[in-house]
Every structure is written in C-alpha cells, then in structure tokens.
Amino acid sequence: MALSEEPAVGAVEDPVEDRAEDAALACGAFLESFGESAETKELLGRLPAVLGDRAAREGALERFRVIMDKYQEQPHLLDPHLEWMMNLLLEFVQDKKSPADLVHLAFKFLYIITKVRGYKTFLRLFPHEVADVHPVLDMFTDQNPKDHETWETRYMLLLWLSVTCLIPFDFSRLDGDLHNQPGQERVSTMDRILQIAESYLVVSDKAQDAAAVLVSKFVTRPDVKQKKMASFLDWSLCTLACSSFQTIEGVIAMDGMLQALAQIFKHGKREDCLPYAATVLQCLDDCRLPDSNQTLLRKLGVKLVQRLGLTFLKPQVAKWRYQRGCRSLVASLQLSVQSPRDPGIQTETPDSDGEDDVPEEVESVIEQLLVGLKDKDTIVRWSAAKGIGRLAGRLPKELADDVAGSVLDCFSFQETDNAWHGGCLALAELGRRGLLLPSRLPDVVTVILKALTYEEKRGACSVGSNVRDAACYVCWAFARAYEPQELKPFVAVISSALVIAAVFDRDVNCRRAASAAFQENVGRQGTFPHGIDILTIADYFTVGNRSNCFLVISMFIAGFPEYTQPMIDHLVTMKINHWDGTIRELSAKALRNLAQRAPEHSARHVFPRLLSMTQSPDLHTRHGAVLSCAEVTHSLYTLAVQQGR
Structure with a gap:
C-alpha cells in the first residue's frame, strides 16, 4: 500500500528549504534531460548507419533502454519528447526506400517508448488521417505472424491501425478504387481490418493485446457495428466455446477472445452491447473458467463478467451513497472559515432507485464476483473487488447492502486466507466509493480488527501477511471516506490496532502499510490520540527496521x-x-x-x-x-x- 498523496495535517515543513531543494532538483533534472535529449536524437538519427552491424544495433537498443528505464517511475516526464521521437522514427517507417530491417528496428524503438509510457498516451500521437488508413493496411501484407523476431512491428502496426479506425467517415468511402482492379477479388476496407484483427487475436505474442484494442475501437464504430458486430461476436463466442484451457492452443485462443470481448463491453455503448450481453454471459458460464489453472484466463473472465454486469445496469450514481462533503482541501477550508461544520450533516439519503428493475443476470454476475474474491491469485481477487464496488454503485440500497453482507461472510474462520484478503479488498472498494453506510461500520470494524492480526500457521511458516496489508488498506480508505464523527466510536480500537501493526508486525510491508494508514487517519480524521507525535518517530522509513520497532519505537509509543x-x-x-x-x-x-x-x-x-x-x-x-x-x-x-x- 502506498503513502497518501496529500501530506498529513499538522506536518511541519520548511518552505524556504523545500523551494531551494526543489529548484536544485529541477535544475539537475533539466540538465540531465537536455543531455539525454541530445543523445537520443543522435542515437535515433544514426539508425541507418548501424543497420548492418549487429553489435552496433544491439548496443543502440540497449543504450536506448537504459535511457528510457530512468523514466519508469515517472513516465509522464517523457511527454514533451514523445512527439519528436515518434516523428523521427516514423520517417524511417514511411519512407518507401527504407529496407525492411530498418523498419523493424524503428518499431523496436517505438515499442520501448510505448512500454515505458503506456500505449494509451502514445496512441493519440500516431498519424490518423484518412490518407493513413491504406498505407498502414498495406504494411500488414509483408508481415509474418509467426516471425518471433519482429513481433514489435506487428504490435505497433495494430495500435496504429486502431487509431486510424477512428476517422469520422464511413469506410465504404475508401473502397471506390477497388472497382478499378480487374482480376482481383474485391475486399472492402472494413473486411480487411476485421480479417487482420481476427488473425492476430489467436497469436501467442504481444500483438494479441493490440488486436483486442483494435477490435474494441473498430467494431464499436457506428458504421461497423451495424454490419459486423453481431458476426464478430458470434465468431468470438464460437471460438471461445470450441477452445479448451487444457491445451496451449486453446489457452491462446481463449485469451484473445476474452480480451476482445472485455474491451468491446468496456468501450462500446450500452445500448449497442446490451442485446448480446446475456448470450455472452451464458457462453462464459459454459466455459467454466474458475476451474482453469491459468491465472490470466480467470482474471479476464472476472473482468468480462463485471463489464457484462455494468452493461445490464443503467449507468447512474447511487443517490443513497454516503457522501463526506467537500473533498477539495480549498473548498473545505473556505467552508470552515465561513461557518462551523454542522454536526448533523446528512449521511444517508432516501433510496429512490428502487423503481428500476434489476435484471436477473446481475445476480449471477455478483455470485461469480464473490467467487472471484476467494481465488488463489491476487490479481483475480483484486479485479473481483473492483467489480463488486462498481456494480454496487448502480444497485438499489437494499441489494447493495446484501452485497456488503455477502462480502462480510468472507471473514469466517472456516474460510481461507484468500477469502479474507479478497474480502478486505472489496470492503476497501465499497468504503471509498461511499457504498458502506455508517450503519455497517460496527460489523466492518470488528472483522477488520481481526484481519489486522490475521496469521495462520502452515507447517514451518505462516500465511496472512497479504490479509494484514489489505486490512491496512481498508483503514486507509475509511480515513478518506467518512466524516470524523462517524469513525469517532472506533478511534480507540483502530488507532491501537494500527500502532500495533506498525510496530510489532513481522512483515516489513505490513508495518509500512499500517504506518501509512495511521498517517492518513491522523491527517484526514484528526482524532487519533497523539497522532503527530507518533508519526514523527514511526514513519514509513523508520518502521523498516524490525528490531528498532520492537525495542525503540514501541517504548516511545x-x-x-x-x-x-x-x-x-x-x-x-x-x-x-x-x-x-x-x-x-x-x-x-x-x-x-x-x-x-x-x-x-x-x-x-x-x-x-x-x-x-x-x-x-x-x-x-x-x-x-x-x-x-x-x-x-x-x-x-x-x-x-x-x-x-
């Protein structure tokens, strides 16, 4: 769990010293960035010269990776440089005189940039005019999907094609020149794109992910969804039904289909996807993905299930949810200056969402997400927890409360540590979204106090550190979600439990998570006794030493x-x-x-x-x-x- 983004109230800093330090760091970063920018331009500019020398080519790639890796923690610092780097590399790609090896090398460099910054930011920088559609399509004619040396080229081309698919013109307008080609079968631009997407959804490399992005942007277009959406969904569901997670080929095919379906139901309009949602859900049930030993398939299954659930429910914000009030620090300060905070702030609003009928399929979706909370892999549990939070925000008050009660059932000592961990993640998601009303807090705090000390012996060791870490995340989320008067009855037990976890937990990650949660509560609640004094000695870094925690910090507290x-x-x-x-x-x-x-x-x-x-x-x-x-x-x-x- 990370530290809070905002400093705790009461933290003392020296503004003059901080400004001087920030200026020095900014100056150093500017000089370093300026030097690296010049080196990068030189490195990219001499790609044609190193093309024939394998050692020089590998050296240039490695040096570029070293430069890009410096931006892994703060990739947004690359934004001012993305455009000129892309234009410089695309010059080699778009030049018809460039040899194939140079094109592949340029795409390798583009992929390195994309890996650091993320494809979503990178997408909008690709040329995406009408004149770019056919040149990008033509580049696929020379690609071999089975060539494992050039997968970066196919990955970047698929991303590029997904951007060109967003042109605001009907694709039929681009097919006029096909009538003038005698002796060749007429293939429309729409069909060509769909064929490319389908062919790359069943490959075993990174291009599969880009093909799913392409499908989501292409099939949901107004002109394409009328002609191709039903047939594509039928093809993907047939492929999914015919594939088995017992074979490698089946796993690859199911991976591509699940990614494509999840992307479509995320980016498509609700009214377009709703007619197919029940059929997709039934096919997904028949696949029995929870029985698979493939973590990625189970995660994608949970992701698709939650997006189907969101499709069944209308996109609305629950009127009954708990609202803390002003979340902006400036607005809160202005409000406190103008008038004292009213202790009788309304925390629960009448439920006016009951007139909307909830489809029967939603119950099946929630059941599958609750099963996902108990999965053996963290990424599946985390996805299920987020899905429960999103769905509960669209449910009537009574049904959402039933979901919260089902989540609390995970905290039984007959359940495994996986269920406890998933339950904590779900409670944190419900709490930070305002979907755990204050009336539920006594039950929730009781189980969270148990989770903060959860440890189950397994042979010569124990499990449960992830449960304790997630319980700290719940406390961190509650600090942001509730007004101080709502948590006031539980301050004594929560503060003691967090201090104990920060000082006496065996795992360093749990100690740091507890320290961060304690800091968040001190800053946002202001009711923890002696909070500032404790934070000065039990901060994120000092709790890293276990012996120091047990013998020094504990004595102070x-x-x-x-x-x-x-x-x-x-x-x-x-x-x-x-x-x-x-x-x-x-x-x-x-x-x-x-x-x-x-x-x-x-x-x-x-x-x-x-x-x-x-x-x-x-x-x-x-x-x-x-x-x-x-x-x-x-x-x-x-x-x-x-x-x-």
Whole structure:
C-alpha cells in the first residue's frame, strides 16, 4: 500500500528549504534531460548507419533502454519528447526506400517508448488521417505472424491501425478504387481490418493485446457495428466455446477472445452491447473458467463478467451513497472559515432507485464476483473487488447492502486466507466509493480488527501477511471516506490496532502499510490520540527496521497511556508464542521495556499469565513464556531497586 498523496495535517515543513531543494532538483533534472535529449536524437538519427552491424544495433537498443528505464517511475516526464521521437522514427517507417530491417528496428524503438509510457498516451500521437488508413493496411501484407523476431512491428502496426479506425467517415468511402482492379477479388476496407484483427487475436505474442484494442475501437464504430458486430461476436463466442484451457492452443485462443470481448463491453455503448450481453454471459458460464489453472484466463473472465454486469445496469450514481462533503482541501477550508461544520450533516439519503428493475443476470454476475474474491491469485481477487464496488454503485440500497453482507461472510474462520484478503479488498472498494453506510461500520470494524492480526500457521511458516496489508488498506480508505464523527466510536480500537501493526508486525510491508494508514487517519480524521507525535518517530522509513520497532519505537509509543496496555496484551497473546524464534525473543525484550511503563499491570496481570503459559504443551508458547518471564522479572526487579523498594 502506498503513502497518501496529500501530506498529513499538522506536518511541519520548511518552505524556504523545500523551494531551494526543489529548484536544485529541477535544475539537475533539466540538465540531465537536455543531455539525454541530445543523445537520443543522435542515437535515433544514426539508425541507418548501424543497420548492418549487429553489435552496433544491439548496443543502440540497449543504450536506448537504459535511457528510457530512468523514466519508469515517472513516465509522464517523457511527454514533451514523445512527439519528436515518434516523428523521427516514423520517417524511417514511411519512407518507401527504407529496407525492411530498418523498419523493424524503428518499431523496436517505438515499442520501448510505448512500454515505458503506456500505449494509451502514445496512441493519440500516431498519424490518423484518412490518407493513413491504406498505407498502414498495406504494411500488414509483408508481415509474418509467426516471425518471433519482429513481433514489435506487428504490435505497433495494430495500435496504429486502431487509431486510424477512428476517422469520422464511413469506410465504404475508401473502397471506390477497388472497382478499378480487374482480376482481383474485391475486399472492402472494413473486411480487411476485421480479417487482420481476427488473425492476430489467436497469436501467442504481444500483438494479441493490440488486436483486442483494435477490435474494441473498430467494431464499436457506428458504421461497423451495424454490419459486423453481431458476426464478430458470434465468431468470438464460437471460438471461445470450441477452445479448451487444457491445451496451449486453446489457452491462446481463449485469451484473445476474452480480451476482445472485455474491451468491446468496456468501450462500446450500452445500448449497442446490451442485446448480446446475456448470450455472452451464458457462453462464459459454459466455459467454466474458475476451474482453469491459468491465472490470466480467470482474471479476464472476472473482468468480462463485471463489464457484462455494468452493461445490464443503467449507468447512474447511487443517490443513497454516503457522501463526506467537500473533498477539495480549498473548498473545505473556505467552508470552515465561513461557518462551523454542522454536526448533523446528512449521511444517508432516501433510496429512490428502487423503481428500476434489476435484471436477473446481475445476480449471477455478483455470485461469480464473490467467487472471484476467494481465488488463489491476487490479481483475480483484486479485479473481483473492483467489480463488486462498481456494480454496487448502480444497485438499489437494499441489494447493495446484501452485497456488503455477502462480502462480510468472507471473514469466517472456516474460510481461507484468500477469502479474507479478497474480502478486505472489496470492503476497501465499497468504503471509498461511499457504498458502506455508517450503519455497517460496527460489523466492518470488528472483522477488520481481526484481519489486522490475521496469521495462520502452515507447517514451518505462516500465511496472512497479504490479509494484514489489505486490512491496512481498508483503514486507509475509511480515513478518506467518512466524516470524523462517524469513525469517532472506533478511534480507540483502530488507532491501537494500527500502532500495533506498525510496530510489532513481522512483515516489513505490513508495518509500512499500517504506518501509512495511521498517517492518513491522523491527517484526514484528526482524532487519533497523539497522532503527530507518533508519526514523527514511526514513519514509513523508520518502521523498516524490525528490531528498532520492537525495542525503540514501541517504548516511545508506550509512553502514551492509550496505547500501553493494548501493546502489552498483543505481545502476550500473539507474539511470544510466534513460530519465528526471532519474534519470540524480540517480544520478550519488548515486554521487558514495556513493563517499566506499566509496572502494576505487568506484575498483577501479565506475569501470572506468563507463568501459566510456561506449562503449555506447545513448544513455541512455552519457550516464549519462559523468556518473557525472565525479562519481565528482571525489568520489575530493576525498577524496584531504582525506586528503593
């Protein structure tokens, strides 16, 4: 989980120092970018010269990759340079005198840029006039779909063709010259494009993804959807039904069909796709994708199912959803200056969506998404969680509440860690969209507190770190979604649970996720006790060292009475019997330190409990209890000596 985009309220910064540092960084970045820009122009300009030398050609490609990789984390910095780089490379492509090897090399460079920046940003820069349609189509005549050395060329050509398909003219106007070609079979431009798209949907390389993009933009055109949409969907469903995920060829074919269908139902108009949605859903059910061992097929199946569900439901924003109010910081500050916040802010609105009938197919869609929440792979669970959030936003209040209740059923101890993880992701999606009403918060907070400490032993190790990380994401999302007065009854338990996770969790990602969630709550809720003080010592970076967390940061936080006893109780309950010996040793030392913060509680409650745990039949529990007894005894003795008792 990432840190929040906005700084926490109360964070102290030096504006003068920050401006100077930003200026220095900007100057350095400008100089570096200027030097790389000149080097890149020189590198791209001498592509014809290195064409005959394989070593020089590979060296130029590798150097270009090194330059582009610097922009992986912030690819938007490439935007000022995209146009001239593309124009420079397309000059080689569009020059009819360029040899085939030079064209392929230019497309390799274009693909490297696309991989870093993303094809969606890159698409609009391709030439996309009417005069570009046939030249791009003609380039496909020389392409071999089975040539694995030139797949970048076919990938970029398909993307280019998908842009030229957006011209606002009927494709039949481009077919006039076909009547003047005697002795050749007349093939319309529309048919040529569709044939190319269908042929590349069943290939095993990256061109398949671009073919799906091409289909989504081409088949949904006003002139094409009337003539070709039904036949294409029929072909894709037949291919899907005839393919089996038990064979490699079947997996490749199903991958292409699912991608194409998902893209069509995403970009097509609802009224165009609705007549086919029920048929597609039935075909998808018959494929039994949840039984496949192919992660990508299951993910695409979940993605297509949720888009079919969105097609069945009208695109509307639920009027009953919880609204926090002003989400803009400027608007919130102006509102607070003009008038104090009204504590009686309306949080639930009457449901006026009940007059719209929900199709029966939506129930099947939601059931499949709930099954997807329990999938064994994270990307499938994440896609299902987003689908549940999107569909719930279009449902009536009662049905959406039933969906939330079904999600809460994932948090049963009969369920696996996969179900817990998927349930947390779904709750976060529902919460941040305002689809979890405050009346549901008591039930949700109860399961989230369990998820923050979820750990299930498996042999010599344990599972559950992803569940704890997702639970932190839920807390992070709730901080943004709800007004402080809605979360006020749960502040004590949530703040203690997040502090405990940030300090005592075994996994560094979970500690950092908890720290980020705590920071978000401190900044946006402002009700967490001693939030700013804790953040100054338990930030994203300092919680990276586990020993420092157990022995130093915990001692500081225990100085605040609200957190002392929950931290001690957590160590006794969850950590001194941990399967990892290092955690047991650190927990015993942490109890020694914390005993100085709460000596009465440690002597009267903690120590007798530790003594009883030394008789446990579990070896880990007995070992941790013996260590903790020794450490707590020594700490209490030292404290008594210091006080002269």
